[in-house]
Amino acid sequence: MNETTNDRPTGVGAPTALMLGAAMLLACGSQVSPGDAGDSQGGDATSDSRTTDDVVGDRAIVGRVPMRHRAAAENCPRPPPPLPDGGVGADSGFVPDASNDQCAVDRDCTARGGGHCVSSRVGRICTYDTCYADGDCTMGACVCAGGVLGNAGANVCLMGNCRVDADCGANGYCSPTYDTMCGPYSGFRGFYCHTPRDACIDDADCVMGTMMGYCAFQPTVGSWACSYSFCAG
Amino acid sequence: MLHSDRPRIAAFVCAVGLFVGCSGEPEEAVRYLHDRSFRRATLEQSLQTRDVEYARVRLERYAASETGGWDALPEWNPRTELVSAGELDVDGGVRLGAQLRSRSSYVSIVARARDGDLDALRLLGALAFRLYPVQLLPRTMLALASRDNAARYGLWVDDLEGVNGIVRAEMADGSTLGALSCAGCHASRGATGRIEFGRPNVDFDFGRVLADGAEHPDDPAITRALAWGAGRLDVSTSDGREPVRIPDLRSVRWLTHLQASGLVAQTGLAALAIRIETLIVTSHHEVLRPPREIALGLAVYVWSLADSLPAATGRAGAEGRGESIFQSHCTSCHAGPGMSGPPIAADVIGTDRATSQSPSRGTGMYRVPSLRGVGTRGPLLHDGTVPDLEALFDRARTLDGYPRALHGVRSIPGHTAGLDLTASDRRDLLLYLSGL
Numbered sequence: 263m264n265e266t267t268n269d270r271p272t273g274v275g276a277p278t279a280l281m282l283g284a285a286m287l288l289a290c291g292s293q294v295s296p297g298d299a300g301d302s303q304g305g306d307a308t309s310d311s312r313t314t315d316d317v318v319g320d321r322a323i324v325g326r327v328p329m330r331h332r333a334a335a336e337n338c339p340r341p342p343p344p345l346p347d348g349g350v351g352a353d354s355g356f357v358p359d360a361s362n363d364q365c366a367v368d369r370d371c372t373a374r375g376g377g378h379c380v381s382s383r384v385g386r387i388c389t390y391d392t393c394y395a396d397g398d399c400t401m402g403a404c405v406c407a408g409g410v411l412g413n414a415g416a417n418v419c420l421m422g423n424c425r426v427d428a429d430c431g432a433n434g435y436c437s438p439t440y441d442t443m444c445g446p447y448s449g450f451r452g453f454y455c456h457t458p459r460d461a462c463i464d465d466a467d468c469v470m471g472t473m474m475g476y477c478a479f480q481p482t483v484g485s486w487a488c489s490y491s492f493c494a495g
Numbered sequence: 496m497l498h499s500d501r502p503r504i505a506a507f508v509c510a511v512g513l514f515v516g517c518s519g520e521p522e523e524a525v526r527y528l529h530d531r532s533f534r535r536a537t538l539e540q541s542l543q544t545r546d547v548e549y550a551r552v553r554l555e556r557y558a559a560s561e562t563g564g565w566d567a568l569p570e571w572n573p574r575t576e577l578v579s580a581g582e583l584d585v586d587g588g589v590r591l592g593a594q595l596r597s598r599s600s601y602v603s604i605v606a607r608a609r610d611g612d613l614d615a616l617r618l619l620g621a622l623a624f625r626l627y628p629v630q631l632l633p634r635t636m637l638a639l640a641s642r643d644n645a646a647r648y649g650l651w652v653d654d655l656e657g658v659n660g661i662v663r664a665e666m667a668d669g670s671t672l673g674a675l676s677c678a679g680c681h682a683s684r685g686a687t688g689r690i691e692f693g694r695p696n697v698d699f700d701f702g703r704v705l706a707d708g709a710e711h712p713d714d715p716a717i718t719r720a721l722a723w724g725a726g727r728l729d730v731s732t733s734d735g736r737e738p739v740r741i742p743d744l745r746s747v748r749w750l751t752h753l754q755a756s757g758l759v760a761q762t763g764l765a766a767l768a769i770r771i772e773t774l775i776v777t778s779h780h781e782v783l784r785p786p787r788e789i790a791l792g793l794a795v796y797v798w799s800l801a802d803s804l805p806a807a808t809g810r811a812g813a814e815g816r817g818e819s820i821f822q823s824h825c826t827s828c829h830a831g832p833g834m835s836g837p838p839i840a841a842d843v844i845g846t847d848r849a850t851s852q853s854p855s856r857g858t859g860m861y862r863v864p865s866l867r868g869v870g871t872r873g874p875l876l877h878d879g880t881v882p883d884l885e886a887l888f889d890r891a892r893t894l895d896g897y898p899r900a901l902h903g904v905r906s907i908p909g910h911t912a913g914l915d916l917t918a919s920d921r922r923d924l925l926l927y928l929s930g931l
Contacts, residue, residue, distance in 0.1 A: 421634065423668065442780060443631045444705070451634060461782075471548060473733065480782045482571060482631075484667030487782045493701070494630040494675070494778035495730025495739075 329464045331435040332426050332453060338394045338406035338417045341376045364388050378407055380415045389415040396425050403453050405438075422452035422479075430455035439479035439486070444493035454479035460486040520764055524611035524795070527765040528787050531566065534558040534769060541759050541766040543838075548855040549731070549758060553773055556781070565776050571783035574599050574665040575626045577657035578639075578673070588640035591632065591673030595663055602627055604788045613795055616788070620796025623789045624681075624692060625656070628664040628674030630778050636673070637707050649698030649725050651683055656690045659699065677793065680728075681744045685871065693745035693800035697726035697873035702735070724902050727879050731855040738902075739850055740879030743872045746865035748801040749833025755850050755877035757838030757862040768794040804867045805931055807834055817927025820920050824913060825866075834866035834931075845909030850877055870929040880904045884928050888913045888921050 356366035362385035364370070371377025376391030393404035399419035403426075407417050423429075424436035438450040462468055468475030468488035475490040526533040535558035542550045556564040576599035582589040602623045607615035638648035639661070645652050650659035660678030663671045678692060680699060685691035702723035719735030727738040739755050747767065753759040759770050772790035776783070810818045821829075830836045838860035841851035851857050861877060875881040879901060886892055886899045892907040893914070900907050916924065 441631075441633055443633055444778070471551065473548070475733075478780070480780055481666040481668070481670070481672055482573070482779055483569065483782045485782070487780055489780045490733060490777075492733065492777055493728050493730050494774060495680075495728065 326463050328435050328437045328456060329466075331437045331456075332403065332424075335396045335403065335426055336406060338391070338404060340394055341391070376416060378416045391417040393417050393419050405450070420450060420452045422454045424453050424455045437479075437486075440476055440489070442478050442480055442489055452479070454486070457485045459483075462486055462488050521611050521613060523763050523765050524613065524616065524791055527768050527791055528609065528611060531558050531561060534765065537762065537765045538769050541762050541769070543752070543758055543760055543858050543860075547758065547853070547857060552777070557769070557773055565773070565781065565784055568776065568782065568784040570786045571779070572601050572604070572786050572789065573628065574601055575628060575662045575674075576600075577626065578661045578663060579657055580652045580654050583639065583642045583645055583652065583658065588644070589636075589658065589661075589673075591636070591639070591661075591663060592634060592671055593663065595665060595671055599663070599665075602789060604786055608788045608792060611791075616792040616795040617799050618792075619788060620792030620794070620799075621692075623793050624677045624796055625660065626662055627676055627775075627785065627789055627793075628662055629677055629775055630675040630679065631664075632661065632673040632675060633704070634672065636704060638704055639673075648703055649696070649700045651690060651696065651698070653684070653690050656682070659696070677744075680741045691745075691803070693743065693747075693797065693803075694868075694871065695726060695741040695743050695873055697741070697879075699741070700725045701728045702738075722902070724879075726874060727902070731853050737850060737853050737855070738879075739877055740874060743864075743868050744797050745800040745804055746833070746835070746867045748798040749835045749865035749867055750862065751835060752838050752862045754856055755862055756853065756856050756858045757860045758856050758858055764791070764794055764798065767797065770794075771797075801867065805870075807832060807867060807931060810927060810930070813923050814927045814930055816920075817923035817925070820916070820924045821927055824916070824924075828863050828912075829866050836863045838862050845911065846876055846907075847878055847880070847904075847909070866928065866931055868931060870931045874901055876907070876910065878902070880907050884925050888916065888925065890914045 356363075356370045364385070364387045365377075365379035366386065368377055368379050371379055371388035371390065373388065374390055376394075378389050378391075379386055380389055391407070393399050394417060396402075396404050398404055402419045402421040403424075405418055405420050407415060420438065422436075422439075424434075427434055427436050430436050435456045436453050437456060438453050440449065441451045456463065462477035463486070465474075465476040468477055468490070470488070470490055473490055475488040477486055478489045479485070480487050480489075527537070538553060538557055542553070544550060545554060558564070558566060560566065574595055576595055578589050578591070602619065604619060605615055608619045638644050638650055639658070642652060645658065650661075652658050656678070660676045660680070660682055662674055662676050664674045666672055678690075680696050680701070681694070682690050682692045683694045683696045683698065685694060700723075702720035705720045706717045716734045719729075719738075723729065723735070723738040726741050728741065729735045729738045731737045731739075742755075747753070747761075750761055751757075753761050753767065753770055759766060761767055768787070768791040771793050772785060772787065775785045775790065808818065825834075828836050828839060838858070841848045841859055841861055844861055846861065851859055851861055869875070869884065873879075873883075875883070875887055881887050881892065882899050882901055886907075887910065889897075889899070891897055892900065893911070895906050897904075897906050913921070913924065
């Protein structure tokens with residue numbers, strides 16, 4: 263699985279990352295609507311006037327719309343067709359060497375269509391699109407490379423129980439969630455409906471002492487709750 | 496800030512007596528299972544300071560009332576199954592999201608366990624140690640793509656016991672996710688070739704598992720997780736700053752205090768059960784709690800692991816001489832049949848102070864580990880920087896540039912006891928300790 267994101271909060275640095283994420287929502291125009299901004303670029307213009315129906319925990323979040331939710335699906339840009347000369351004309355001049363880099367720019371990634379050259383721990387590597395629209399995903403939603411969810415690599419299918427808000431019923435919201443192992447190390451991992459049993463709506467709801475957490479779908483109980491990123495021990 | 500020594504001494508005596516007739520344990524087990532006020536009192540008595548995050552969260556939420564806090568969380572005992580070794584041989588490797596096999600089941604809680612029967616609880620704990628999901632895993636793991644990959648990440652693979660304590664667990668919507676059981680970190684292959692439970696998994700590189708799913712290699716938290724190295728992880732902070740060695744659970748019965756900083760006094764079986772119960776609550780983000788029979792069963796089982804360790808006394812020859820040297824040089828801290836004792840100030844022991852000063856769990860102290868099992872434990876000290884006993888008693892480790900230091904440490908200060916022994920005395924002491 264090569265789904266990737268870059269909007270990853272870590273510990274006390276999380277709010278900064280999330281603010282940046284929110285700013286990206288406003289700036290980029292995308293499938294994920296900035297709920298309380300009243301602007302649903304690319305999505306259902308009426309969706310952001312809806313509210314959550316239930317009191318969530320003891321926090322005053324009635325009426326809140328998730329900062330991140332998917333009002334409408336998005337089609338990712340298709341890559342340009344291969345050049346007739348087999349790529350020679352697109353050659354960036356990259357020569358593999360001992361640095362472990364597989365590529366310098368996207369067009370060096372030619373194993374199949376939709377290649378992206380991205381940084382990784384082992385150097386710059388090629389990743390490849392697995393989808394361009396939700397319909398390409400057997401399950402889950404297609405998230406575009408470089409989109410507001412921040413996956414800098416390729417387009418990927420994210421699992422979950424919804425693709426867009428409408429899948430969550432009237433006044434429902436479908437939001438992206440981080441993994442819930444011991445922290446959001448892996449970035450966004452799926453889209454899930456908010457539920458009346460949620461203990462949080464947004465990351466900003468998750469503060470414990472000096473620690474900033476994040477709001478994540480908890481698959482063990484089927485609702486959203488704050489996570490604070492500790493490994494078991 | 497540490498409380499009176501009396502409870503921990505009582506616990507120590509009782510710990511030694513468990514399974515050889517300490518009559519208070521069944522009653523304590525029943526009270527832990529059925530008496531909230533007892534659990535609350537035990538928690539308050541065991542916490543050695545209230546001024547750290549670990550304590551504050553528990554004091555606010557554990558056994559605080561019948562209707563609120565963690566007592567009100569739903570019990571979680573999902574259907575689970577071991578990931579089997581053969582799954583690594585399938586093209587693409589282990590599919591953690593695969594449907595559970597029909598024979599998968601819950602960790603069954605029998606009536607005798609509910610009544611506090613220690614034998615029933617121990618059996619329940621043995622099963623839960625292998626099967627109860629404690630730490631959810633990413634949906635996909637490179638480490639599970641093949642046997643070669645599993646080896647690269649330090650996962651043990653065993654035809655009988657599965658793959659590194661990894662289980663599939665049923666989620667609320669019927670789907671499955673992978674998770675680590677206790678055996679993920681606290682089991683490894685012993686000299687006999689069999690998987691030994693409680694023994695630290697010194698090869699397991701969990702930081703690398705976490706880092707693999709990350710997009711940004713330069714993220715400081717990812718860089719730190721990678722630097723943990725095999726056999727270590729951070730369970731205290733959200734940004735990977737406080738890695739500690741995976742502890743040896745075989746000797747827990749002998750400990751007066753739990754956690755590297757000695758934050759929790761092991762006042763009895765219930766204190767350990769609460770430690771385990773709350774660990775599971777927080778690792779699952781406070782949305783559920785384990786059945787208390789499982790937490791207690793795990794505690795009883797962990798205590799029973801001490802029975803597998805060699806005796807501490809009665810050696811002959813060079814080992815006997817080593818035993819005598821131990822008695823004259825080491826027992827001011829590592830005392831009694833458990834070869835353990837009360838915590839010691841970090842400034843006194845002189846090892847790296849970071850963990851003792853942790854805002855989450857620090858007490859200014861370090862627990863004195865039991866030396867039972869030290870010969871087969873792997874890296875030593877709370878941070879796992881000393882590779883073995885030989886290095887612990889090597890005077891050169893306190894100097895810059897010590898080549899055997901693990902995890903990038905240039906010198907390993909502190910714990911100077913034994914560094915001034917003669918070469919022959921050191922050899923005999925090492926022989927004795929290696930046999931424990």
